[in-house]
Amino acid sequence: xxxxxxxxxxxxxxxxxxxADELRKVLKEKRIYFINVMASPGAGKTTLLVxxxxxxxxxxxIGVMEADIDGDVDAARIVKETGVKTIQIHTSGAxxxxxxxxxxxIKQFDVDGLNLLFxxxxxxxxxxxxxxxxxxxxxxxxxxxEGDDKPLKxxxxxxxxxxxxxxxxxxxxxxDFDFQKCQQNIHKRNQNAKIFEVSALEDKGTSxxxxxxxxxxxxx
Amino acid sequence: xxxxxxxxxxxxxxxxxxxADELRKVLKEKRIYFINVMASPGAGKTTLLVxxxxxxxxxxxIGVMEADIDGDVDAARIVKETGVKTIQIHTSGAxxxxxxxxxxxIKQFDVDGLNLLFxxxxxxxxxxxxxxxxxxxxxxxxxxxEGDDKPLKxxxxxxxxxxxxxxxxxxxxxxDFDFQKCQQNIHKRNQNAKIFEVSALEDKGTSxxxxxxxxxxxxx
Numbered sequence: 102x103x104x105x106x107x108x109x110x111x112x113x114x115x116x117x118x119x120x121a122d123e124l125r126k127v128l129k130e131k132r133i134y135f136i137n138v139m140a141s142p143g144a145g146k147t148t149l150l151v152x153x154x155x156x157x158x159x160x161x162x163i164g165v166m167e168a169d170i171d172g173d174v175d176a177a178r179i180v181k182e183t184g185v186k187t188i189q190i191h192t193s194g195a196x197x198x199x200x201x202x203x204x205x206x207i208k209q210f211d212v213d214g215l216n217l218l219f220x221x222x223x224x225x226x227x228x229x230x231x232x233x234x235x236x237x238x239x240x241x242x243x244x245x246x247e248g249d250d251k252p253l254k255x256x257x258x259x260x261x262x263x264x265x266x267x268x269x270x271x272x273x274x275x276x277d278f279d280f281q282k283c284q285q286n287i288h289k290r291n292q293n294a295k296i297f298e299v300s301a302l303e304d305k306g307t308s309x310x311x312x313x314x315x316x317x318x319x320x321x
Numbered sequence: 322x323x324x325x326x327x328x329x330x331x332x333x334x335x336x337x338x339x340x341a342d343e344l345r346k347v348l349k350e351k352r353i354y355f356i357n358v359m360a361s362p363g364a365g366k367t368t369l370l371v372x373x374x375x376x377x378x379x380x381x382x383i384g385v386m387e388a389d390i391d392g393d394v395d396a397a398r399i400v401k402e403t404g405v406k407t408i409q410i411h412t413s414g415a416x417x418x419x420x421x422x423x424x425x426x427i428k429q430f431d432v433d434g435l436n437l438l439f440x441x442x443x444x445x446x447x448x449x450x451x452x453x454x455x456x457x458x459x460x461x462x463x464x465x466x467e468g469d470d471k472p473l474k475x476x477x478x479x480x481x482x483x484x485x486x487x488x489x490x491x492x493x494x495x496x497d498f499d500f501q502k503c504q505q506n507i508h509k510r511n512q513n514a515k516i517f518e519v520s521a522l523e524d525k526g527t528s529x530x531x532x533x534x535x536x537x538x539x540x541x
Contacts, residue, residue: 103400104407106393107429109422110415173326180323187324194451194477195330196416202329209327228448231414257414 124235137236142224249283259290344455357456362444469503479510
């Protein structure tokens with residue numbers, strides 16, 4: 102070939118995984134279940150979270166970490182529409198959260214007494230998938246307007262997510278979205294992925310998802 | 322507001338800056354000038370590099386580090402079209418290079434005897450701007466098809482780049498690109514930015530840029 106090939110990220114990922122495992126251990130001792138929510142910008146993460154939190158908050162003491170490069174509109178909305186404890190994490194430009202960043206945030210966010218913690222990760226279908234945040238489970242959202250081919254283009258996000266939620270299903274007619282093809286594409290990346298189809302706006306499919314979350318949290 | 326705001330990236334950036342300063346010191350001792358080239362995918366980084374290297378290789382011993390998430394088409398092209406020493410860096414999914422990653426790559430890339438080192442960073446207008454790579458200077462490319470408003474939308478990339486190269490100027494008529502507005506937008510972000518307008522395809526403006534690089538390298 103005339104040139105060498107070097108891989109340079111292993112060390113960083115190994116260190117991050119170690120930190121993520123430590124964090125999982127700490128949260129397990131505190132009996133806090135931690136769900137990392139990932140998606141592109143505009144896929145409907147905050148809207149779905151508001152919906153799910155209002156269905157789950159009678160049974161769980163919920164906390165939310167809202168991660169954004171800057172701004173705090175999502176945190177303000179969670180507080181206003183659900184009333185649960187919320188913290189805004191600013192990544193100062195970073196396109197993802199590392200386990201270290203989550204750990205730093207949790208230090209400033211009194212999590213004692215909580216038993217369910219959501220992280221709304223930075224809106225991005227690439228970078229957040231690379232870094233284990235220390236969560237018990239990854240839940241990713243794919244909105245109908247983004248297209249049914251996304252699992253083919255962004256494999257890692259689908260590989261690392263146990264739960265894949267297809268959102269904004271009320272727009273399927275406009276966007277010619279093929280649910281069956283999308284499910285096949287998701288299962289190509291992760292054959293054990295649990296797929297939900299929801300419309301947070303019309304409150305469709307969200308109870309099924311909330312019940313599934315209840316089951317896995319209580320069965321931990 | 323009802324919620325706290327936490328900033329979580331300072332430590333990582335401080336550590337990266339320290340590593341970048343160390344790397345700059347090592348390269349200075351070896352008398353190697355290091356240029357970090359950044360832009361969106363498809364802005365014409367490799368094409369411009371081939372053009373510049375062929376203009377500069379009689380005066381400098383040049384090495385190229387090609388960073389990509391995966392693949393090696395750009396490294397193969399640099400070797401084929403310039404013949405200079407090239408290394409392919411795979412970031413295994415990472416959207417930018419840290420100083421540590423560059424350092425790891427340089428360890429495997431025998432840089433002794435070189436006096437000019439180019440890094441073609443991962444194609445991305447956001448993430449690479451956040452991390453000091455240890456380079457002496459950042460050169461960013463903005464292609465005409467991307468639009469003259471990009472300095473407003475991606476401020477950091479323009480703030481950290483001493484050299485801004487507007488590429489693909491041969492397409493300006495098709496895209497209704499306002500050069501004066503673009504220059505104003507760039508100078509809003511970095512009033513000392515040195516702006517070049519080039520067409521690597523038609524070999525326009527590239528000699529001025531090559532001469533400018535010669536001057537800054539020899540004047541270091």
